[in-house]
Amino acid sequence: MSGAAVLPADEERGASRQLLRLAEISVVAFVVSILVLKPLVFFWWPDPALLVPGLVTLALVIPLLLLIVGPTMRGRPPAAPRATLAAMVVVAIAGTAWTGPEWSVAYGALGLAVLLVLPAPWSWVAFGLVVLSAVPLSWAYGAVTSSDQVNIPIEIGRALAPYTMIRLIGLLRRLDAARAELAVRAVEQERLRVDDALRRTVGAGLGEIAAAGAEAAADHRDADLTGSRLRALVTRSRSTLAEARRTISGLQRGSLRSELDTMASLLRAAGIDATVDRPPDGLPEDADEQVRAALRSATAQLLRDDVRTCVVTIRDDDGRVVLDVTADGVRLISEVRRS
Amino acid sequence: MIRVLIAEDMHMIRGALVALLSLEEDMEVVAELDRGDAVVETALRVRPDVAVLDIDMPGLDGLSVAAQLHETLPDCRALVLTGLSQPGNLLRALKVHVRGFIVKDAPAGTLAAGVRRVAAGERVIDPELVAVALETGSSPLTAREGDVLRAADSGLPTEEIARTLALSPATVRNYLSNAISKVGGRNRIDTIRIAKDAGWI
Numbered sequence: 146m147s148g149a150a151v152l153p154a155d156e157e158r159g160a161s162r163q164l165l166r167l168a169e170i171s172v173v174a175f176v177v178s179i180l181v182l183k184p185l186v187f188f189w190w191p192d193p194a195l196l197v198p199g200l201v202t203l204a205l206v207i208p209l210l211l212l213i214v215g216p217t218m219r220g221r222p223p224a225a226p227r228a229t230l231a232a233m234v235v236v237a238i239a240g241t242a243w244t245g246p247e248w249s250v251a252y253g254a255l256g257l258a259v260l261l262v263l264p265a266p267w268s269w270v271a272f273g274l275v276v277l278s279a280v281p282l283s284w285a286y287g288a289v290t291s292s293d294q295v296n297i298p299i300e301i302g303r304a305l306a307p308y309t310m311i312r313l314i315g316l317l318r319r320l321d322a323a324r325a326e327l328a329v330r331a332v333e334q335e336r337l338r339v340d341d342a343l344r345r346t347v348g349a350g351l352g353e354i355a356a357a358g359a360e361a362a363a364d365h366r367d368a369d370l371t372g373s374r375l376r377a378l379v380t381r382s383r384s385t386l387a388e389a390r391r392t393i394s395g396l397q398r399g400s401l402r403s404e405l406d407t408m409a410s411l412l413r414a415a416g417i418d419a420t421v422d423r424p425p426d427g428l429p430e431d432a433d434e435q436v437r438a439a440l441r442s443a444t445a446q447l448l449r450d451d452v453r454t455c456v457v458t459i460r461d462d463d464g465r466v467v468l469d470v471t472a473d474g475v476r477l478i479s480e481v482r483r484s
Numbered sequence: 485m486i487r488v489l490i491a492e493d494m495h496m497i498r499g500a501l502v503a504l505l506s507l508e509e510d511m512e513v514v515a516e517l518d519r520g521d522a523v524v525e526t527a528l529r530v531r532p533d534v535a536v537l538d539i540d541m542p543g544l545d546g547l548s549v550a551a552q553l554h555e556t557l558p559d560c561r562a563l564v565l566t567g568l569s570q571p572g573n574l575l576r577a578l579k580v581h582v583r584g585f586i587v588k589d590a591p592a593g594t595l596a597a598g599v600r601r602v603a604a605g606e607r608v609i610d611p612e613l614v615a616v617a618l619e620t621g622s623s624p625l626t627a628r629e630g631d632v633l634r635a636a637d638s639g640l641p642t643e644e645i646a647r648t649l650a651l652s653p654a655t656v657r658n659y660l661s662n663a664i665s666k667v668g669g670r671n672r673i674d675t676i677r678i679a680k681d682a683g684w685i
Contacts, residue, residue, distance in 0.1 A: 383591075390612065404618045407575075411617065414578035415607070441618050445611035448578075 165317060169218050172310045176214060176257065177207060179303050195244045202240035206254055209233045213258050218311050220318035226262040233258050241282065252279055256304040261311065276300050346392045350385030357381055401466075404437060405459065408444045417447060418454040424461055436466050443470040443478050486510055486603045489532035491517040491549065492565070493541045497588075501536065501595070508596050520544030524552045532560050533603045534584075536595075539566045539573060547573065551580035561602045565595075566613070572682040574609070574617040584608040623684035624666040632659040633685045637676045 182203075209229050216223040223229065237255050256275045260268050276297060361374040405421050412419035436459075447455050452472040459468050470478040488511055492498040498516055505511050514530040517523055521543030527535060535553055537546035544552075550562035563584030566573055577585050584602040586594060587610050598608045625633065628649075635645040642660075646653040660672055667684075669675030679685045 386589075387612065390616070407618050410575055411578060411614070414575050437618075441611070441615040444618060445609065445614040448607055448609045448614065451607050 161317075162321075165314060168310060168314050172218065172307050172314065173211065173214065175310075176210065176254070176307050179253075179307075198240065198243040202236055202243065205236045206233060206240075209236065210254050210258055213261050214307075214311055217261050218314045218318065220315045220322060223262070230258050230262045252276060253300045253304045256300070257308055260304065260308045272304070276304070342392050347385065347389045350381070350388055354378065354382055354385060401436070401459075404440055405457070408440060408457065411444060412447055412455060415448055415451075417452055419447075420454075420456045422456065422458040422460075424459075436468055439468055439470075439478050446477065447472055485512050486534060486599060487512055487514045487530070487532045488599060489513075489515045489517070489523070489527055489530060489535045489560075491520060491523050491535065491541060491546070492538040493518045494538075497538075504592055505536075505596060505599065508599075511596070511599060518542075520546065520549045523549045524556055527553060527557050527560055531557070534561050534563055534599050536563050536565065536599065539564055547576050547580055547582065550577070550582045554581040561605075563598055563602045563608070572617065572623055572684040574613055575623065585613060586610050587613055623679075623682070625663055625679065625684055629659050629663040629666070630679075630685050632656055633663050633676055633679055636660065636672060637680070637685065 209232050212229050213223045213226055233255055237252065252275050256272045259271045259275055262268070263271055279297060279300070357374065357378045361371055361378060365371045402423075405423065409419050409421045440457075443457070447470075450472065454474075455470065455472040455477075457468070457470050459466065461467075468478060469476065488505055490498060490501050490505070490513060492501060495518070498518065502513050502516050506513055514532050515526050517526055518541075520537075520541035523535065523537065523544070535550075537549055539546040541549070546562075546564050546566075550564060553560050553562055561583040562581070563586065564573075564577055564582050565586055565588050566577075567588055574585060583605075584598050584607070586598050586608065590610065594610075601608045623630070631649055632645060632651075635648055640648065642653050642656050645651075646656045649656070651659075660675075663669075663679070664672060664675045667675045667678045669678050676685070
């Protein structure tokens with residue numbers, strides 16, 4: 146036999162996790178290179194007077210920005226986000242005062258932090274103010290150029306692109322975590338249900354068997370009495386076994402639709418011309434045990450009696466499941482209702 | 485007198501079945517076998533009325549034997565002994581005209597009564613088996629996916645399965661992938677186990 150194949154769902158899950166990691170790395174690379182390093186290369190590097198203050202302020206801004214971006218992408222709130230944002234504002238003001246209006250090209254990073262930290266709609270107002278502040282700043286320094294005006298929409302785009310990605314990645318992470326949490330809860334509830342079902346049925350039955358066995362073993366001088374006790378023990382054991390099977394089957398129970406489909410398959414495989422009429426708008430999934438028991442009983446009876454044709458009709462009558470089974474024109478079961 | 489052939493690979497169980505049915509005044513055990521692939525040949529020679537077949541036998545499984553018996557010796561009716569853990573086998577059994585389908589741990593009297601009823605032309609299906617089959621649901625696999633899984637279960641590599649079933653290796657891999665997805669197995673081996681346990685292959 147060749148190598149084992151992996152369940153596609155697992156493959157997809159693994160691929161989506163890898164994609165998320167790749168997206169995280171891409172976002173961090175984008176933020177650092179476009180929002181922060183690009184000003185360094187294009188504006189500060191050619192001017193040695195701006196290079197040192199630019200590097201110093203960058204060394205402060207990058208970790209502060211990542212303190213906000215990192216946890217947000219993992220679906221967690223950043224630690225002390227407002228203090229981090231305030232520190233970024235201080236660095237931006239200091240950087241601007243130190244290097245002049247050229248530092249405003251790194252305001253996109255500050256705008257992104259504002260969008261991630263402040264609640265909407267104030268975050269958008271603050272974002273607009275941060276990005277647009279480059280214009281009055283340039284005026285204040287008396288250095289209005291056409292490129293300043295053109296750069297504003299570009300800066301907005303540079304901040305919004307990673308913002309959207311960061312929010313989406315964070316949302317996906319939270320969804321993943323919520324799904325995992327739900328799965329754990331479902332398993333816990335299922336365990337409790339199984340435990341309860343087994344304790345009520347099999348547990349009680351085994352207890353009775355043990356008691357009956359102990360009684361039979363305690364006094365075996367009277368052969369007739371012992372025989373009678375052992376026969377009762379066998380009967381109880383069989384009934385407990387049947388109960389255990391029913392319980393286990395109940396735990397694996399599928400939908401009523403699935404039972405009807407299987408019923409039709411079994412009957413047709415036995416050469417019976419079986420028709421199943423069911424409502425076009427679907428069946429209730431939680432039809433009670435009475436309906437299911439009637440279906441099983443009807444199937445066993447139809448197979449045993451070797452009928453030629455049968456019609457199974459099931460419908461939802463104002464919240465009640467109504468079942469009719471007719472075999473060779475004779476009504477077998479009628480009107481089993483959900484209470 | 486009902487002539488009975490018994491095929492069961494486990495020696496002690498076969499012995500018990502022979503002893504049990506030999507006690508019945510209206511039954512005669514005319515052959516006992518421990519392999520599935522020897523049943524048809526023996527049946528053609530001894531002409532039994534009822535063949536009591538274990539579902540899992542070396543050589544050929546009980547349901548395949550029943551299908552061959554129906555083809556070659558239609559008068560011989562098959563009664564298959566099975567476990568409740570493989571409810572999906574009921575559908576396959578009905579398709580291959582098995583007349584009796586009884587769980588192995590049923591009370592002793594059930595087998596003799598079942599043989600009598602099957603010999604009389606009735607169909608004997610354990611109601612508990614029907615209930616479990618309904619609850620488990622029918623096989624989600626298509627016939628071809630079942631074929632590919634059966635071939636994979638016999639240990640054949642993908643290329644060999646493709647050659648045996650006159651398919652391309654890519655199609656075989658596609659069928660296997662679909663089967664894994666439908667059954668919900670972790671891998672090919674797990675899928676084969678689930679499908680076998682449910683009686684789908």
